Amino acid sequence: MQKRSGKENFPKDILFDCTICAECCRDSGKHRRRIIFSEKEAEEISLASGISKATFSVRSGRKDAYSRRMRKISGNCFFLNIESRLCRIYEKRPLVCRFYPFELREDGSWACAKPSDCEGLGRGEVVRPAHFRRLLKRAKEVFY
Ligand code: SF4
Numbered sequence: 001m002q003k004r005s006g007k008e009n010f011p012k013d014i015l016f017d018c019t020i021c022a023e024c025c026r027d028s029g030k031h032r033r034r035i036i037f038s039e040k041e042a043e044e045i046s047l048a049s050g051i052s053k054a055t056f057s058v059r060s061g062r063k064d065a066y067s068r069r070m071r072k073i074s075g076n077c078f079f080l081n082i083e084s085r086l087c088r089i090y091e092k093r094p095l096v097c098r099f100y101p102f103e104l105r106e107d108g109s110w111a112c113a114k115p116s117d118c119e120g121l122g123r124g125e126v127v128r129p130a131h132f133r134r135l136l137k138r139a140k141e142v143f144y
């Protein structure tokens with residue numbers, strides 16, 4: 001894991017271009033995905049999809065804002081379209097999905113997945129600070 005501290009101290013010089021491989025939307029031999037999100041996000045997803053919170057998620061057992069955890073079907077996220085590898089709730093997908101392959105920790109530091117976990121790392125252009133600022137703006141909307 002790569003970690004940097006400080007709210008505005010975003011990960012630097014990291015190339016990333018998503019290939020839509022969907023590896024971050026399912027379990028694999030290498031990892032088990034934990035797709036966690038807030039109550040507010042769960043309510044937004046439920047409203048947009050017409051599916052009850054209890055159908056697509058369970059309580060995570062965590063004491064922080066990530067109070068719910070996505071259900072999976074045979075290791076795939078409940079909302080992953082297996083054939084197209086696309087997200088069925090893309091516009092309302094949880095913050096952790098928007099952040100991936102980055103992760104915002106509770107102390108304000110950032111972590112970045114290993115290149116072996118995300119084939120989009122090392123491709124395309126450098127991720128700009130504006131990307132992280134947009135994510136933080138969204139985080140404020142769904143967590144506070
Ligand atoms: S694992 Fe990385 S490249 Fe693959 S879909 Fe997720 S973010 Fe995109």
Ligand code: SF4
Binds near residue numbers: 035081093
């Ligand atoms: S909500 Fe969408 S983006 Fe997030 S893990 Fe599920 S399918 Fe992937």
